[in-house]
Each structure stands twice: as structure tokens, then as C-alpha cells.
Amino acid sequence: DTEVTQTPKHLVMGMTNKKSLKCEQHMGHRAMYWYKQKAKKPPELMFVYSYEKLSINESVPSRFSPECPNSSLLNLHLHALQPEDSALYLCASSQPTGRNTEAFFGQGTRLTVV
Amino acid sequence: DAKTTQPTSMDCAEGRAANLPCNHSTISGNEYVYWYRQIHSQGPQYIIHGLKNNETNEMASLIITEDRKSSTLILPHATLRDTAVYYCIIEGYGNKLVFGAGTILRVKS
Numbered sequence: 001d002t003e004v005t006q007t008p009k010h011l012v013m014g015m016t017n018k019k020s021l022k023c024e025q026h027m028g029h030r031a032m033y034w035y036k037q038k039a040k041k042p043p044e045l046m047f048v049y050s051y052e053k054l055s056i057n058e059s060v061p062s063r064f065s066p067e068c069p070n071s072s073l074l075n076l077h078l079h080a081l082q083p084e085d086s087a088l089y090l091c092a093s094s095q096p097t098g099r100n101t102e103a104f105f106g107q108g109t110r111l112t113v114v
Numbered sequence: 115d116a117k118t119t120q121p122t123s124m125d126c127a128e129g130r131a132a133n134l135p136c137n138h139s140t141i142s143g144n145e146y147v148y149w150y151r152q153i154h155s156q157g158p159q160y161i162i163h164g165l166k167n168n169e170t171n172e173m174a175s176l177i178i179t180e181d182r183k184s185s186t187l188i189l190p191h192a193t194l195r196d197t198a199v200y201y202c203i204i205e206g207y208g209n210k211l212v213f214g215a216g217t218i219l220r221v222k223s
Contacts, residue, residue: 004157031209042201042213043158056210090157096209100146100165103211105157 002027006091006106014114015081021109023074023091031096032074033103034066037088049074050096081113116141116204123218126196132189134217136202139183146205147178149187151198152216158201161187192221 004025013019023032031050035043048056049068063085065077074091088110094103119137126132138147148163162169162176164185169176175188189196201216 033209033211035213042199042216043152045210045212048209050209092157092211094209094211100163102148102160102163103150103158104160107157 002104004091004093004104004106006089006109008109009107010110010112012112012114013078013081015083017081018077018079020078021076021089021091021111023076023093023106024072025093025104026072027093027104028071029093029095029104030071031094032068033092033094034074034076035090035092037090037108039087043090047076078111081111083113086111086113116145116206118202118204118214120200120202120214120217122215123220125220125222126189126192128194128221128223129191132187132192132196132219132221134187134189134200134202134219135184136187137184138202138204141182141204143182147176147182147185148203148205148211149174149176150201150203150213151196151219152201153195153198158213161200163205192219194221194223197221 007022034046037043046060047066052068067075088108090108092103092105095101149161150158152158164176178185199216
């Protein structure tokens with residue numbers, strides 16, 4: 001199984017809502033990532049978890065709150081988002097052992113903030 | 115983190131080889147060169163990676179210059195399904211995979 005599964009595929013939320021994006025992998029990977037991608041732009045790294053601990057936070061606003069409850073799951077909790085946060089949110093996973101490893105990406109959650 | 119420079123876009127005729135260049139003049143000695151592609155509305159897909167030597171797999175070949183300041187991704191027989199954005203990435207410390215602008219490859223029949 002070389003899949004990274006993201007749910008939901010589409011999400012519409014109001015600016016006062018709280019919602020969560022979920023990501024799951026069963027490849028035994030111990031590094032997991034969140035990216036944000038706006039239309040016609042490259043993916044922007046948001047967070048990296050290594051061995052279930054947050055290792056990189058790319059100065060992401062606190063309205064985005066990541067969580068890694070176990071080695072297979074990664075969540076992104078959303079609260080008080082702005083319309084400009086509308087984007088495709090991508091999850092990825094890889095082995096954290098050095099740099100000789102490929103990352104697998106999910107198909108993303110397309111988020112619209114209204 | 116090492117930066118990469120790629121052409122904004124390229125065209126390739128179907129069935130011909132597509133050669134996608136990437137400059138990474140600030141690469142460090144132990145940093146790998148990775149290539150990913152993203153087909154419209156899908157998640158990025160890993161293609162190939164290398165450190166010093168040329169690499170080949172079922173999808174592509176990667177040629178890295180001896181000084182490691184540039185590399186070329188080669189798709190030997192491009193098809194219409196290879197139309198995508200191709201990203202050359204130097205992986206930073208701590209699994210930091212940062213995407214640059216990439217090259218839009220259009221394969222035409």
C-alpha cells in the first residue's frame with residue numbers, strides 16, 4: 001500500500017467554523033508533512049512531523065494547528081480561517097532517515113473559506 | 115536551503131525525449147537532487163533522485179553534472195500524459211522538501 005489518503009476531498013467552511021483535515025498512511029513512514037497550494041503556485045511547506053514530533057513549522061499562523069496522534073495519522077485543525085486560506089491542502093509522508101528517500105503525496109483537500 | 119532555477123515552460127513533441135534542466139549552484143555536498151511532477155489537480159508524484167551519479171528508473175533518467183551545480187531530467191519518450199509541472203528540489207536538513215516554481219512541460223501531438 002503506497003497511498004496517502006486525505007479526507008475530506010472537498011471542504012467548505014465559514015470563517016467562524018472549526019474543522020479538521022485528516023491524513024493517513026500505512027507505509028510505516030515516520031515523517032509526515034502538510035503543504036498549502038494556491039492556484040497556479042507550487043506547494044508551500046507548512047509543517048513537518050518526524051517521529052510524531054513537530055520538527056518544522058514554517059511560521060504558519062496559529063489558526064492552523066497540526067496534530068500527529070500516531071505514526072499513521074496526521075491532522076490539521078482549522079479555526080477562524082480567512083477567505084485567503086482557501087487552497088488545496090496536501091499531505092505527504094516519507095522515511096525520516098537522512099535524505100535518500102522519496103515522499104508520497106495524497107490527492108489533497110480542496111478547502112474553500114466563505 | 116539550496117535554491118533551484120528552472121525554465122518557466124517547455125514544449126516537447128510526443129515520442130521525443132524531454133530534457134528538463136535545473137540549476138542548483140548553492141547545493142551542499144551531501145544534499146540530494148529530487149524531481150517531482152504534478153499533473154493538474156493531483157498531488158505531486160516522485161520521479162527520481164540522486165546525489166552525484168547519474169540515475170535511471172522506469173520513469174526517467176537524471177544526469178547530474180560533475181560539479182553538482184546543475185542537473186537534467188530526461189523523459190526518454192514523452193507522451194501526452196507526461197504534460198505536468200516538473201519540480202527540481204534540493205532536500206534541506208530535516209526532511210525539508212521545498213518546492214520552487216517548477217517547469218510547465220507541454221507534450222504536443
